Amino acid sequence: MPPCMPKTSPPDVLNSAHTAALQAMVGPAGLVLDPAGRAAYEIPARYAPGMAAAVVRPASTAEVSAVVGYCVREGLRFVPQGANTGLAEGSTPDASGHHIVLSLDRLVAPLEVDAADRTATCGAGVRLSALNAALEPHGLFLPIDLGADPTLGGMAATNTGGARFLRYGDMRRHVLGLEVVLPDAAGTVLRLSHGLRKDNAAIALRQLFVGGCGAFGIVTEVTVEVHHRPRQTAAAILVPRDADAVLPLLQAFEAEAGTTLTAFEGMSKAAMERAIAHVPSLANPFAEGIPDYAVLVELTRAWSPRQGEASLDEVLQQIAGDLLEREDGPLVDALFGPVEKMWTLRHSLSEGLRASGPVVGFDLSFRRRDLAAFRRQAIAMLERDFPDFALCDFGHVADGGVHFNLVGSTDPARRETLRHAVLDLAVEGFGASFSGEHGLGRAVQAAYDRYVPRAVQDYSAAVAAVFGQGSASVRLGPA
Ligand SMILES: Cc1cc2nc3c(=O)[nH]c(=O)nc-3n(C[C@H](O)[C@H](O)[C@H](O)COP(=O)(O)OP(=O)(O)OC[C@H]3O[C@@H](n4cnc5c(N)ncnc54)[C@H](O)[C@@H]3O)c2cc1C
Secondary structure (H helix, E strand, C coil): CCCCCCCCCCCCCCCHHHHHHHHHHHCHHHEECCHHHHHHHHCCCCCCCCCEEEEECCCCHHHHHHHHHHHHHHCCEEEEECCCCCCCCCCCCCCCCCEEEEECCCCCCCEEEECCCCEEEEECCCEHHHHHHHHHHHCEECCCCCCCCCEHHHHHHHCCCCCCHHHHCCHHHCEEEEEEECCCCCCCEEEECCCCCCCCCCCCCHHHHCCCCCCCCEEEEEEEECEECCCEEEEEEEEECCHHHHHHHHHHHHHHHHHHEEEEEEEEHHHHHHHHHHCCCCCCCCCCCCCCEEEEEEEEECCCCCCCCCCHHHHHHHHHHHHHHCCCCCEEEEEEECHHHHHHHHHHHHHHHHHCCCEECCEEECCHHHHHHHHHHHHHHHHHHCCCEEECCEECHHHCEEECCEEECCCHHHHHHHHHHHHHHHHHHHCCECECCCCCCHHHHHHHHHHCCHHHHHHHHHHHHHHCCCCCCCCCCCC
16 A cells, blocks of 8 residues: 555454454444445544544444443443534544444434423434424424534533523533443443432532533433524624724623523624635625624524514614714624524635635634734734734634634644644633633644643543543543
């Protein structure tokens, strides 16, 4: 084989006794050994492909328990995987071929809706879209909104945030119960607080598994609180006076719209330009040219329009109109239109970015008051030290989140220097988080090692060790 060709066969991590034992546990459909069948499980959403020793796809909690216990006893390392949409490189194996992918994609039962309780219970492999389809006839939904279709197990494991965090919060706020399989020699199954909104009868252990990225155990079933679907929605694209006006604009909307404010998403000019250039179905909504920065704002109400009550469109126009009239106010322009049309630009940003070149991406989270100052200092640093990169940032600014994406050089050393410089400024300069909502994985391991205090790393590793061996792609303690 020429040296540049990637290897397609993993080393002999699994012997014939291993494969026979695993196949006996999960059946022929549950064990994937051939390269073509493995490929989809080896390619992460945004990074280079890895290689799996095998893909094991149990179809029930009992099978997960049997597989996990066996792997631990045999010293076989594994990586849990849901829909493989994660952005921290935690759901795929590395290139060594030493790790098994433990896919939960066949765990699609139960899928039960309890409309009276306003909860739903799902197998870890149930997709968000399938859950929402089952909830729709009841007028309910799980309001965690993102540009991917993850599994409920993956969402619990990464504590997914999304565009409506401002109003509804993350997965942690919705998980009312979990069933997990511990990565120990027995494949112990724990059922943690199923479906109760209040439960102080025991320590809320389940919260360790929410956001644990598989380091503490494998989620096999999730019970979530769900919400009534909004019956009224209005959206607009707002143009703030400048970057410093974004926070005052948000504060004004929080004060005037109250809990009807459900999304407030920031979009930089460069990110919008790339979406408009690369997504053929997207029309440029700005007649006067693309502004330096824009915000997608959404208001919703759970009830139908009432007689004599101003519609949400009127409320939104009123709030924006008052702000536009203010001398030196935070708002200089506002576009109104059908809700889906307003959201199209925001939803196209990731695709536009992907199409525009190699990206160095950051999932940063700040105290909201620091967002503008960080952006200003980062832009000055980029212009001075990294003119070969273009900043295409956007994000859930209402919760302090920013996807700080830089498009440019493919040189690995240069990209690494840039990564350090941005993270040093964000984490050390502003006390930001290097992983606002995407969780842990190989993509952020170096940042974890560098910025998470040693005592926190030590305690996290010690807690994980209580449960078992953890995931092969997430290391909580020092190397
Ligand atoms: C276009 C796009 C937009 C996105 N937008 C957002 C966003 O707005 N907000 C946000 O928070 N995320 C976002 N994401 C990231 C991603 O969709 C979420 O992290 C998602 O919750 C991952 O779920 P998954 O089922 O795909 O998990 P995977 O990607 O398969 O796994 C993610 C991590 O969880 C672990 N894991 C998976 N399943 C289990 C399980 N059952 N038990 C234990 N561990 C498990 C894996 O080992 C891995 O560490 C986006 C991704 C894409 C591609």
